[in-house]
Amino acid sequence: MEYPFGAIERKWQQTWREKRIFNAPQKSDKPKYYVLSMFPYPSGVLHIGHASNYSIGDAITRIKLMQGYSVMQPMGYDSFGMPAENYAILHNSHPRLTTEENIAAMRVQFDGMGFGLDWEREVSTCRPDYYRWGQYIFKRLYQKGLVYRKKSFQNWCEECQTVLANEQVEDGSCWRCHSAVEQKELEQWYFKITDYADELLDFSKVIDWPERVMTMQKNWIGKSEGAKIDFTLEGTEVKIPIFTTRPDTIYGVTFMALPPEHPLVQEWLAAEPNNAELHDFCHKVINADKMLRSSADAVKEGVFSGRYCINPYNGAKVQIWITNYVLMDYGTGAVMAVPAHDQRDFDFAKKYTIPMKIVIQAPDNSLVLDEMQEAYTEAGIMVNSSRFDGMESEAAKAAITAWATENGWGEQTFTYRLRDWGISRQRYWGNPIPVIHCPKCGVVLVPDEELPVKLPDNVQVGRTTSNPLLSVPEWINVPCPQCGEDAKRETDTMDTFVDSSWYYARYADPKNTDKPFEPELAKYWLPVDQYIGGIEHAVMHLMYARFFHKFMRDMGWVNSDEPFARLLTQGMVTKDGAKMSKSKGNTVDPQYIIDRFGADTLRVFLMFASPPEKDVEWSDDGLMGSFRFLNRVWRLIDANKELIRKGLNNAVQGDISPEIAELRYDTHHAISRWHDDCLERMQYNTAIAATMELLNSIVKFKEPEKLNEAELAVYAFACAALPKMLYPFAPHIAEELWQALAQPELLHDSGMPVFDKVYLCRDTITYMVQINGKIRGKLEVAADIDHETLKAEALEVENVKRSLEGMIVKKVIVVPGKMVSIAAVQG
RNA sequence: GCGAAAGUGGCGGAAUUGGCAGACGCGCUGGACUUAGGAUCCAGUGAGGUUAAACUCGUAGGGGUUCGAGUCCCCUCUUUCGCACCA
Structure with missing residues (x-):
């Protein structure tokens, strides 16, 4: 017989909803925990994937509730973006309608999984009550000088x-x-x-983030120390600043x-049609595939200007x-080339027979110009470098950087790989940038x-024209808010990553109609104590959200430095x-699993198959194992519930059998491991x-009705631990069994399972x-035995004695509570 | 190429501080029971060896440290991920 999971799951989902178990109170005597x-x-x-991901957060939520925290676990929808637009085209509908339909459908499925979500805090980024405040934040960023417009070459996706x-x-x-x-x-x-690059590089304020994610962000920001030095265009006063991390090679510049995009090059092009x-x-380089151009094995090419x-x-x-291997948007967009000491410059110089000059000599004095097969990029002794000769x-x-500063032609500086975040998107289904372009006033913010x-x-939603908003003149043409003259709305919408950069703060005060959120509430709930998500967001979303958080802190809206204290990247x-x-045709439909085996079974399988941060390999057989497990727990407690209820009221004093003493040990041991x-x-x-394992220990007792009073108390305690231990992973069956044991409260309110x-x-x-590292015997002794006695007894164990025949014992080591290790040699 | 992480039975995985490798689950083998169920219960299950033991081998491969290594150190291989003309 299968346990009646369907009825149980519906019953408890309804009970939790009615009793508002997961609606986080704004004020609480308990400490807060934000999952x-x-x-x-x-x-x-x-x-x-959703089922797996959200099962983790829900387990944490329920653990923290049992632990006595006031827990908030909200949910919402990242509902702007391309897919909605495409989906609407496909179904000949409007993104707003299809999105709201999808949201309603997903809500039902979330509830069917039994997730303890605070739906009263739901946000959806495509609704005006949310994106209004995205526009508001855009304006504050603008007013703080953190928003600007720039014309440049952009990554363009023709498909999107x-x-x-x-x-x-x-x-x-x-x-x-x-x-x-x-x-x-x-x-x-x-x-x-x-502007926040250095602060984003500093992870000292997070409590627990995967090293991998921090490394990825550090690599992305890519800070490097070096010098900016001004070269001068011959015969003019025009400066050409370069950035180098190797100022020590400055005398080796040949x-x-x-890059073709450099302003000077553009000038020369114009001057020499x-x-x-x-x-x-x-023309060739600028229009070349950026990926090919910037890949390491691209052939270096150039022309002499x-x-x-x-x-x-x-x-x-x-x-x-003018070359194809220098990037306009890194450093100053100009490179001093030192072929003897930089591999790229070396390759280029070889190809175009440009002279080379050694200015760093290897410590063993081995560098000879004509014999060099590759650039020498190590440290060494300065040569051919005028006043700096002989220095390390x-x-x-x-010293060289200081010399530049003294003479006014350069300075020490840092450069970052990180570029400013381009947020314009030429799409309809996104948050409109709240700007009006006035021929007289220029860029005007919408009040x-x-x-x-x-x-x-x-x-007209479609992908044939560039931006659908361009087709709505009555929306575009508006009077300028400043001068009242005819003006035009900005038609770019914001990257959807803007919407997801602050949603975690909106959950603290999701219905606020005056501001993005009340700072007092955000200060109470933030930072998020445990954030859970995919590794694919290691750089983009997580870095953008950190940037927003630091801005919001500078505005005084939040008082933490980081938005997410702990981060778990689930597999x-x-x-x-x-x-x-x-x-690939290898999907599994969670709804089918829920209908056939229940959400608890699915959740237990997903959580049991591997640790949360690792991938889970789907297995129908494994799923059945989880189903069998829950059925076994069900049968045990269902068959013995009167006995267990009675046992829970029994006194624990009294004689108990060694087998029951073992069960008592197993129970407390299992709970301690669970903790x-x-x-x-x-x-x-x-x-x-x-x-x-605890279940296995309990079911060894086939006839619990034959236990004495004290024994039954131990047995009942063990059985009653099961629902508590299951609660984070299989909450419906856990509640049902807990209730079957005549417990008055719901599990979230029942405290942690306790062990003594x-x-x-x-005893x-x-x-x-061990003899020389190999197990040769074992012995059972009193727990408080002294080491000398133990050593002596160990040497007397029969198998040990036999193995030691003809050997000389050199040393006997006692590992307290675990083993005796004998070091012996052939005698 | 650079950097990081990982590599354990037939499979998913466990071993938390250097201390019984393989917990737990799946699968498989044998048995019991039967209201034939996507049942349940019992026993077994790393390899070799044995009636059973003893014993030998075993955590990608090779070395090392240690009484003792899946765990620490060095080298090699493989896989995954990130970065990759960043001056």
């Missing part, structure tokens, strides 16, 4: 008809649709995330490398080359009282070793294993005996 899983895109269908931030380009492809990314020159809105070589090369610049250190005349190159870096700038409904669910996807796994280690698979250290002590201990 947050990354909100989903509302696809309308809950897939196994929109631009992408650098971090949204993966291997030259769009992060979302995976089609190739091109370059297109456009005027775009930017957030000055680089050419200057500029007939220089075909120059024009062809620049016919111009020279002057090295300020020695007055040397340096050829200026590492020390010379500072607060006119927010939100609502998306018009009557657009994905795989099948046949691959990520589940429709195209450790649930609270310290966050390793829920072993917490479930401990629960299974007294019962973890044993006797089994010691293993």
